Amino acid sequence: MDKIFRYLGQGLTYTIFCALIYYLSTSPAYTYLAEGQAELKVAFNHAGQRVEECRKRTPEELRKLPPNMRKPMDCSRERSPLIVEIRIDGKPLARDIYNPPGIHSDGAAFVYGKYAIPAGEHELEVELWDSTLKPEFSFHAKKRVSLAPGQGFVVGFDEDNARFLFY
Amino acid sequence: MRPIRKAGDALFLRLEGWFNRTFGNHLNPFYHLGSLTFFFFWVVLVSGIYVFIFFETRVDHAFNSVEYMTHDQWWLAGIMRSLHRYASDAAVITIFLHMFREFFRDRYRGVRWFSWITGVPTLWLVVLLGISGYWLVWDMLAQYIAVVTAEMIDWLPITLGSMALNFIGDQVSDRFFTLMAFLHLLGFPVALVFLLWTHVSRISHIDFNPPKVLAWGSMVALLVLSLVKPAVSHGPADLSLAPTVLQLDWFYLNIYPVSDILGPAWAWGIPTGVTFFLMMLPWMPRKKPEPIAEVDLDYCNGCGQCGVDCPYGAVTMQPRSDGRKFLLEPTVSASLCTSCGICMGACTSSNPYRQSKGRLLTGIEMPHYSAEALRKEVTDKIAALSGKDRILVVGCDFAADPMPLETSEVAVVRLPCTAMLPPSFLDFSIRKGIDGVLVTGCRDGDCYFRFGNHITLDRISGLREPRLFGRTDQERIDVFWAAQQESSQLTDRLAEFRQRLDKIKDKPKSPKNRKEA
Numbered sequence: 001m002d003k004i005f006r007y008l009g010q011g012l013t014y015t016i017f018c019a020l021i022y023y024l025s026t027s028p029a030y031t032y033l034a035e036g037q038a039e040l041k042v043a044f045n046h047a048g049q050r051v052e053e054c055r056k057r058t059p060e061e062l063r064k065l066p067p068n069m070r071k072p073m074d075c076s077r078e079r080s081p082l083i084v085e086i087r088i089d090g091k092p093l094a095r096d097i098y099n100p101p102g103i104h105s106d107g108a109a110f111v112y113g114k115y116a117i118p119a120g121e122h123e124l125e126v127e128l129w130d131s132t133l134k135p136e137f138s139f140h141a142k143k144r145v146s147l148a149p150g151q152g153f154v155v156g157f158d159e160d161n162a163r164f165l166f167y
Numbered sequence: 168m169r170p171i172r173k174a175g176d177a178l179f180l181r182l183e184g185w186f187n188r189t190f191g192n193h194l195n196p197f198y199h200l201g202s203l204t205f206f207f208f209w210v211v212l213v214s215g216i217y218v219f220i221f222f223e224t225r226v227d228h229a230f231n232s233v234e235y236m237t238h239d240q241w242w243l244a245g246i247m248r249s250l251h252r253y254a255s256d257a258a259v260i261t262i263f264l265h266m267f268r269e270f271f272r273d274r275y276r277g278v279r280w281f282s283w284i285t286g287v288p289t290l291w292l293v294v295l296l297g298i299s300g301y302w303l304v305w306d307m308l309a310q311y312i313a314v315v316t317a318e319m320i321d322w323l324p325i326t327l328g329s330m331a332l333n334f335i336g337d338q339v340s341d342r343f344f345t346l347m348a349f350l351h352l353l354g355f356p357v358a359l360v361f362l363l364w365t366h367v368s369r370i371s372h373i374d375f376n377p378p379k380v381l382a383w384g385s386m387v388a389l390l391v392l393s394l395v396k397p398a399v400s401h402g403p404a405d406l407s408l409a410p411t412v413l414q415l416d417w418f419y420l421n422i423y424p425v426s427d428i429l430g431p432a433w434a435w436g437i438p439t440g441v442t443f444f445l446m447m448l449p450w451m452p453r454k455k456p457e458p459i460a461e462v463d464l465d466y467c468n469g470c471g472q473c474g475v476d477c478p479y480g481a482v483t484m485q486p487r488s489d490g491r492k493f494l495l496e497p498t499v500s501a502s503l504c505t506s507c508g509i510c511m512g513a514c515t516s517s518n519p520y521r522q523s524k525g526r527l528l529t530g531i532e533m534p535h536y537s538a539e540a541l542r543k544e545v546t547d548k549i550a551a552l553s554g555k556d557r558i559l560v561v562g563c564d565f566a567a568d569p570m571p572l573e574t575s576e577v578a579v580v581r582l583p584c585t586a587m588l589p590p591s592f593l594d595f596s597i598r599k600g601i602d603g604v605l606v607t608g609c610r611d612g613d614c615y616f617r618f619g620n621h622i623t624l625d626r627i628s629g630l631r632e633p634r635l636f637g638r639t640d641q642e643r644i645d646v647f648w649a650a651q652q653e654s655s656q657l658t659d660r661l662a663e664f665r666q667r668l669d670k671i672k673d674k675p676k677s678p679k680n681r682k683e684a
């Protein structure tokens with residue numbers, strides 16, 4: 001009798017152990033994107049404009065420089081931060097600032113944002129501001145999109161043609 | 168720290184008590200958590216090798232190769248896949264129980280810091296091993312892991328370019344996938360083996376395998392689970408889709424929702440903080456250093472029994488240095504000695520009948536509690552007893568406290584470990600006028616110093632050197648193992664023992680002792 005209880009106890013232990021393993025290896029389920037949502041990602045690399053205009057060096061200045069450093073233009077290294085603004089159906093969705101990396105703040109900033117939006121037809125507007133010297137946004141794009149639930153939609157930037165990409 | 172440890176220890180002792188009743192002490196899984204972890208790793212290794220035969224380490228073929236195993240060859244590759252997953256999860260449970268247990272039982276400070284410190288990074292490796300494994304399936308879950316890992320890495324101030332951009336659009340490269348496959352199949356396992364070898368390197372007589380019954384039981388349980396609930400994948404990875412509802416393995420992937428919801432700073436910060444905290448634990452507060460065993464070569468014949476019995480490999484036998492005719496002599500390593508005194512109990516010269524210069528000097532003993540001090544305590548306490556049934560109780564610092572048993576008829580001696588007591592002391596006490604000796608200590612199979620209770624019992628039953636003298640009346644010796652919470656059982660046992668002694672009251676104490684006769 002005692003033995004039976006012991007075996008039952010052991011069986012129960014193994015069962016609890018396995019139940020715990022099975023439960024925690026699948027549950028509780030994690031909802032990354034809720035039902036009826038789609039994901040908009042804005043992701044690209046882009047170097048902002050210089051924070052100061054380049055200046056032409058005068059002939060005297062050039063003469064003072066060692067011969068190997070006589071570049072006609074004097075340019076600061078620092079780049080502007082980027083501001084990315086997104087609007088959906090005319091309503092603002094996000095406005096994010098990305099600072100240029102590097103000790104001298106001279107690298108290309110890496111823009112990366114993800115936003116859950118309801119699936120369906122939308123008018124998507126993206127703007128990028130990349131120069132502290134200009135008061136207005138440098139790039140702008142508007143697109144009608146139709147997003148299926150669970151779809152991932154990406155806004156990138158085509159550096160060569162200086163325009164937004166949608167895919 | 169102390170109240171937390173006490174509470175945790177009480178909880179574990181209670182649980183373990185229950186398991187002792189259902190499994191028996193020798194099969195209690197709590198006493199084999201380290202070796203069970205090794206066993207689960209074996210299952211993971213063997214099933215992993217089988218699964219690897221069918222697995223294609225290319226990003227565009229991986230998913231289908233796993234699907235093939237799960238559905239077309241469900242009867243073997245599918246089971247192997249499930250075993251591979253569930254045994255890894257089982258290992259996480261046993262590792263954490265093992266860690267908590269060592270902490271609650273206060274076996275992580277002092278010279279044990281080394282085992283503790285080398286245990287902590289295994290947690291990272293095991294988790295990384297699991298994460299890289301889930302990555303290889305290249306389903307929606309893997310995609311989710313890949314993207315969030317990339318975001319987490321991009322957050323770190325190491326500008327290697329952006330990793331997350333690799334998972335944008337349909338341009339996913341084979342590069343990370345191959346890297347993950349390499350890390351999962353070779354990199355992490357090799358590092359883990361090396362680390363585990365270091366982890367146990369300071370402990371002697373390690374049992375890497377759990378008892379067979381326990382191994383078979385777990386194996387059958389995992390097999391049944393694999394058949395009832397086979398491991399399956401999510402849908403295939405597709406970068407034009409976003410993951411929606413995910414069946415996360417919380418044993419391994421818990422950090423990803425943290426990164427999602429709180430951001431990568433938290434996802435790095437929490438594990439880093441926990442790691443740092445765990446690493447500092449042996450010094451918060453630090454265990455007060457205890458004196459280590461000391462060798463006195465004048466009384467050592469180089470028999471090596473101290474080295475055999477030391478559970479921490481702290482005694483090594485080296486060529487004799489004092490010119491005496493013996494081959495070897497013991498040396499004690501200060502960084503390994505836990506001050507348990509088991510070596511003193513092992514040495515044949517720790518014999519209370521011996522006199523040297525008016526003192527009991529022995530080959531190896533504890534400076535803070537020498538063989539001489541032990542003999543004096545035993546002699547004095549016995550002499551102070553009155554009453555008809557006089558009993559000596561020998562207990563230890565880590566089990567049921569014997570001190571409350573002390574009365575005018577019962578003398579109590581408490582040692583760091585019961586195995587510190589040389590068996591000749593039992594005979595000695597009886598000859599000094601005691602009617603019986605009750606030896607008690609940690610629960611069977613669960614000694615604070617790993618094997619103290621086994622060693623004690625083996626010496627008394629004559630299975631191990633130094634043996635209890637054959638002339639000693641075994642009826643006058645009782646052994647009872649009881650944990651801290653089992654004081655009342657210990658009291659009951661003493662009462663029972665007293666009744667048994669009562670029955671043999673008139674028997675001569677040492678019938679075979681010719682000298683005395």
Ligand code: HEM
Pocket residue numbers: 201202204205262265266269274275279282283284285286287289290293363366367370372373374375445615617
């Ligand atoms: C990969 C997982 C691990 C395995 C397979 C493993 C295995 C083992 C084994 C077999 C022992 C010897 C136990 C004995 O025979 O008394 C041991 C001891 C120990 N382990 Fe682990 N361990 C693991 C992880 C950890 C972790 C994460 C920690 C804590 C952070 C830890 C802390 C300890 C300590 C403190 C001891 C020494 C106990 C003593 O000195 O009596 N281990 N481990």
Ligand code: SF4
Pocket residue numbers: 459460476477478479480481482499503504505506507508509510511
């Ligand atoms: S006191 Fe314990 S750990 Fe130290 S040498 Fe002796 S047996 Fe080994």
Ligand code: SF4
Pocket residue numbers: 462466467468469470471472473474496497513514515516530531
């Ligand atoms: S047990 Fe005693 S006699 Fe034997 S080697 Fe150790 S110290 Fe020397």
